[in-house]
């Protein structure tokens with residue numbers, strides 16, 4: 001097992017920069033997820049760690065040793081891809097043990113390692129089957145088994161679940177988490193699915209356009225995004241961004257979003273936000289779950305406002321409500337019994353403790 005360090009890592013494909021100088025310290029035993037939109041450089045970063053892609057600049061170290069010039073087979077890493085590429089003519093046992101046989105590991109040692117991995121993955125019953133006799137999820141497990149038996153310093157996963165149907169993805173997600181809790185191998189996992197990222201990671205790395213926007217524990221990214229991009233990328237439905245003006249009156253601040261609606265800024269934010277009063281490019285960021293039906297008793301920093309609902313979407317455990325402030329569509333999440341109807345009026349609260357103030361000209365959360 002090992003830590004992985006990226007220093008000023010750059011990859012340029014004939015002039016086009018894919019990765020623009022990223023720094024990242026991955027701790028021993030850590031589960032790191034790289035997440036971001038298509039083309040942001042996730043796979044390129046992973047492939048550079050694996051040694052499958054030459055690096056244009058910077059440094060990669062595994063277990064403290066710089067591996068820039070070490071070929072993939074000598075990096076002691078195991079990679080699991082989206083198409084897990086099992087050998088069709090080999091049994092599960094042979095697929096899992098193939099790498100060890102190439103390395104001339106003794107037979108009884110191979111047997112022991114495959115049996116251990118099969119037990120962890122719950123595929124002991126399948127060892128004699130051929131890949132075509134397996135379900136998608138079982139094949140995925142064999143691909144992971146093949147990585148586990150090698151007992152590498154680092155696991156690298158590139159969208160390993162994207163070939164599976166939605167239900168199996170959720171199941172395998174839990175499986176991968178359990179496996180990591182057992183084997184504790186340092187893992188770098190790539191996905192474009194923010195739910196997968198949040199549920200699996202010790203720390204999530206949000207990438208965008210070849211740079212790292214933010215690194216943090218899932219709840220830190222959710223509650224304290226540092227940029228508009230991260231605020232909008234993490235969470236579903238996405239955070240609402242509402243243009244506002246910060247107004248100062250009697251030492252307090254209000255964020256005005258329309259002629260009739262202005263939200264009082266919590267007192268503990270006044271000092272931080274005051275320098276931005278009067279700026280033109282400000283947005284309020286408020287997640288749908290922080291816009292709810294008016295409760296019987298208001299908590300501090302909850303502010304009531306009335307809107308006309310345009311559309312309501314019953315989801316079972318909650319209803320999403322959509323309304324419009326000055327041309328901006330806004331989503332809230334209310335109790336299914338709160339009486340939300342299409343075209344109806346509704347009194348809502350904004351939970352202003354969870355408010356973010358964003359400067360849209362810099363993309364920074366203030």
Ligand SMILES: Nc1ncnc2c1ncn2[C@@H]1O[C@H](COP(=O)(O)OP(=O)(O)OP(=O)(O)O)[C@@H](O)[C@H]1O
Nearest residue numbers: 013016017018037038039040041042043044045192
């Ligand atoms: N072999 C290549 N030659 C030229 N450009 C490439 C090559 N591989 C990737 N790129 C470009 O580098 C950028 C990053 O690609 P990368 O595969 O790392 O994205 P990604 O984040 O994994 O996206 P996805 O979620 O779609 O898999 C993209 O703009 C892509 O077009």
Ligand SMILES: [Mg+2]
Nearest residue numbers: 042043044190
């Ligand atoms: Mg990719």
